Amino acid sequence: MDMEQVNSMDFGEFVDVFGNVIERCPLIAAAVWSQRPFSGLEDLEKHFSAFIDALPQSGQEGILRCHPDLAGRELQRGTLTAESQREQSSAGLTSLGAEERLQLAELNARYRARFGFPFVLAARLRDRDAVLRELARRLHRPPAQELRTALGEVKKIGRLRLADLLGGDPARL
Numbered sequence: 001m002d003m004e005q006v007n008s009m010d011f012g013e014f015v016d017v018f019g020n021v022i023e024r025c026p027l028i029a030a031a032v033w034s035q036r037p038f039s040g041l042e043d044l045e046k047h048f049s050a051f052i053d054a055l056p057q058s059g060q061e062g063i064l065r066c067h068p069d070l071a072g073r074e075l076q077r078g079t080l081t082a083e084s085q086r087e088q089s090s091a092g093l094t095s096l097g098a099e100e101r102l103q104l105a106e107l108n109a110r111y112r113a114r115f116g117f118p119f120v121l122a123a124r125l126r127d128r129d130a131v132l133r134e135l136a137r138r139l140h141r142p143p144a145q146e147l148r149t150a151l152g153e154v155k156k157i158g159r160l161r162l163a164d165l166l167g168g169d170p171a172r173l
């Protein structure tokens, strides 16, 4: 898909294609569509990012709450989005042993109790040991700093998903 094709999409097509760039937040793609034409992948990514940055804290936390837990109930039930399933699988989270799954569930619950939103991290960029390490590390950080980090991870996930859709190199975004 090239930018000319992206820029010629009507609203419905655009939201169909880019609606899950930010997990379960098609509203963001709907808002970004009005900013077309886009000069390239980087430009498109900037618009997603700017929308997130412009939200009040309640909206930013809402975005985080739209994310499924890593190796959580949705994975067990098979109800993850296709993108999330692929990402969690690439970090080895779909093949955890019972003990690791329990450890992750316990840390996820502690994280959610402390911050009020789920632990979010770009799973494709880590293996399962790194996921556990990061979770244990971020659990103790000040809430304002943690919100910033978590939103940074949402943007990384979005950048990788955009690069998948547009055939770009995410490292060069």
Ligand SMILES: NC(=O)N[C@H]1NC(=O)NC1=O
Binding pocket: 023, 067, 068, 069, 070, 083, 084, 087, 088, 118, 119, 120, 121, 122, 123, 124, 157
């Ligand atoms: N909780 C969480 O980080 N979920 C996300 N991470 C990722 O890479 N895909 C997701 O759905």
